[in-house]
Amino acid sequence: VKKFLNNPNDVVEEMLDGLIASHRSYLQPVGTSRRALVARNGPRPGKVGLVIGGGTGHEPCFVGYVGKGLADAVALGNIFSSPPPDPIVKCAVAASGGAGVLFVYGNYAGDVMNFEMAAELAEEQGIPIRTVLTTDDIVSSPVEDREGRRGVAGNFFVFKVAGAACDLGMTLGECETVTRKANDRTYTVGVALESCSMPQTRRHNFEIGPDDMELGMGIHGEPGVSRERVRTADEIVDTIMDNIFKEMKAEPGDRVAVLVNSFGATPLMELYILYRRVEQRLAAKNIEIEANWVGHYCTSLDMVGASISILHLDRQLTELLHHPCRTAILTINAPEADGAAKS
């Protein structure tokens, strides 16, 4: 697999060079640590700080969600590896406005251990920490083991809600509660057609047969839950939506937000074809789409595949979803013109 790379061992550091330079108007390193980045326009006294983070290789996740109205700081690890406690603590300190700090990250053994160690260290420094683990991948574990599920692209919605809650001045406890609700009401299923390849190996992490696809694929190139024959786009969406409908208790007239996300190499053309069917399936149940995003929001290097996430809205979540934010990749009801030409 060919890639634009220099020394593969420098890939994360070089990406950080580019990323920090490119998003200079939104964020900056905390001190000299480039693995801890803080929003220029984020933390403020009295506001609960929102810290997100995880491994790299998911761009624009997580760094694209740092900015006014969304996350205050992000801690970044190596490719597909949780950051160590040190940058997470730095983020907590940088994000802290005296009202406590909320950690939101995906439920993976490595992330949990590192963020927990960081939470202990931050609390020793007098910063109250609450944590919400994202667990939106509904096929990664049966419903009896909801807390065992992993967090995937649906963290987009969970971050958005958490960022809005923090920005609105809610207390740490309130922020935690509503973020937990957002996570509980977010449902994601992913499908991969080809595995991703690490810069260091430039080989597929594993092989998916020429006529096969992997259902329930994780965002770290972990195998999914079952290997199946490739089917049509509509059949794939139907399988995904059937899984989601099995868990989501939506009534006719309910509203949802939809995210159709590329894992990296799947182009927009195909995402739109998937979105088309998602809309048909929701419309057939009289469920309305309040807002949608179609594109690259949480990738897995160069994986060929896509995921569909549905956030089952209620009045509070709808308000928080529409709350203004401005980050490198997400501007909603732009909070203020700031004179910088930025996408």
Added chain:
Amino acid sequence: VKKFLNNPNDVVEEMLDGLIASHRSYLQPVGTSRRALVARNGPRPGKVGLVIGGGTGHEPCFVGYVGKGLADAVALGNIFSSPPPDPIVKCAVAASGGAGVLFVYGNYAGDVMNFEMAAELAEEQGIPIRTVLTTDDIVSSPVEDREGRRGVAGNFFVFKVAGAACDLGMTLGECETVTRKANDRTYTVGVALESCSMPQTRRHNFEIGPDDMELGMGIHGEPGVSRERVRTADEIVDTIMDNIFKEMKAEPGDRVAVLVNSFGATPLMELYILYRRVEQRLAAKNIEIEANWVGHYCTSLDMVGASISILHLDRQLTELLHHPCRTAILTINAPEADGAAKS
């Protein structure tokens, strides 16, 4: 090559279903034609209308650039095929506010013939038309044959400037002049590591050897200008920037806008590594980056590759670049909050 598809012959129609549904808050079909889409918030009396368009397979180009402050209407063809005159004429009529309509599109034989036929038909209906062909691909033809060059990802900048000029109420002639200037000052070079594959064939359009890359690759899977051994990311950027510096008459202290664009399958991680080197090269010449975009802005289905575009700014272009716009994929200094949660 595996893809999310139903019947490959329906791919464009199905994509349009999804795309129109997804971007409903920005645009709508002109009458019953789904190949002609008009901005909800675009055309207005007295304003020059901006019509863009081309083949599909380049998403988010061109449809992502339709909206307030940018293009008023877009005509879409089949994959990598110019739209026929009919939807282009429909776009011209829909975009017309009585002050004339500007056509901006890439310089390809097919597009030129179809847009010219459409221009004749629109003028017969009393709509004055001016045309600017984008020709930013500097390696596609020698400098003596500048007008023979093709338009690629740099049309991003040309569209942005044209949209701002129209929105500011400039006359048709003024809009044409400044758009032409933007095109003259935009320089793009692309490199492909793998060719794209059409939904109908699911085979690479052509093969690039396992250790090779294609310099000057077009955005329609056309072969580029030379086949070379794959080099490091920095070496590739150096080749591209050397080509650009050869033509761009930039002095120390000048300002530019930078676009690092994925051709489809190349992930953000690698784009940031390319951006890093672009910044280094510009910094070494004391050229400042006024704004930058890194991501998927003009793709070629699932091609593995990237392009670098530089817009050499002057005072007027800088102002037009920062002029507010709000489209499906580009919000700059958001013109107004509109209550819709949209990326």
Added chain:
Amino acid sequence: MSETAARALAQMFERMSGVIETEKDHLSELDGAIGDGDHGITMSIGFKAVTAALAALDLDSASPSDVMSTAAGGFLDAVGASTGPLYATGFRRAAQALAGRGHLDLAACRDMLAAMSEGIRDRGKAQRGDKTMLDVWMPAAEAAATAVANGRSKPEFWKAVEIAAENGAAATATMVATKGRAARLRERSLGHTDPGAASAAMLIKAMAAML
């Protein structure tokens, strides 16, 4: 006789559509080598649209000219691309050349080929040797003119036209493209047959078989 001529043209278009359908992948492959790989797809969509448009036409009352202009409209609205304006203009000019004619005699066929070739040339502003479909249509039209001038029989006429078309298509492999997408490849286009020339030769073969 007018119905028969119109019907013959409609059947010719069906034959063309069939040939393109069979050769679709081959044409896309040729285009993949020096263009954007869609020529087979574009031609297939275009000729399907033509046969659909003709199916809606009342062939009992339509003139040959009506058939050609219906084909022009159907083709253009369905494909755009380079081929859309080129063939639509060619068919439209052929419609003009056939206006008022009920018979498809050799003179009519000669005039139709000349009109096609001029329409394509005027629309695309290419010249012979530019490595395009024109390198098929022009020699074919010339061969038709010569054959009529020399009083050739119908089979001889079409044989000459077909051979000129095939030679024209083959010759494009020795040309450096200067028009269309392939022009950017310059010398690298050498050795590859132009896809538009290849499909043009197929279309002419279909004409020869049906008229």
Added chain:
Amino acid sequence: MSETAARALAQMFERMSGVIETEKDHLSELDGAIGDGDHGITMSIGFKAVTAALAALDLDSASPSDVMSTAAGGFLDAVGASTGPLYATGFRRAAQALAGRGHLDLAACRDMLAAMSEGIRDRGKAQRGDKTMLDVWMPAAEAAATAVANGRSKPEFWKAVEIAAENGAAATATMVATKGRAARLRERSLGHTDPGAASAAMLIKAMAAML
């Protein structure tokens, strides 16, 4: 004597780093089958950071405990991931177990292995049979305890520890993962050796060779 023990530990870490470097691709491949394919890379970065941190340490004055806690810090700050907290905690506990000790006699080695294994267990909250590195460290620590209790010689001690580690690693192939990324694969993880267990057995082999 204290310098010698510290130096021996530092050399042990260098050996570990060397082995991981050699087996990096193999470990990533194992992780690719049931995890995210980075285990070799993570371990390589981690042990390079450990040897870099130890290079900055004055081994003439450092105690064995200092070496272990320096290794813990270096490893953790460089990698994060699952292995970061697990090995950092293991090394930190080993540092505590070695505190005040200058000799690396078999009792010290036994206590160090026990501390490693407990640290990893406490941090990761896994149990034996969960298909993790613990399925190597626990039997290795137990084998060490038995060997000391039975008064085995140094070569016998390390042989027993190594065999226990290797058997433990091999046994993970027959287990269904319930911790870490592989847990989501459930039955599909069967037949695959756990990458963390495989690397743990390599680390223990390096210990056996150097201590």
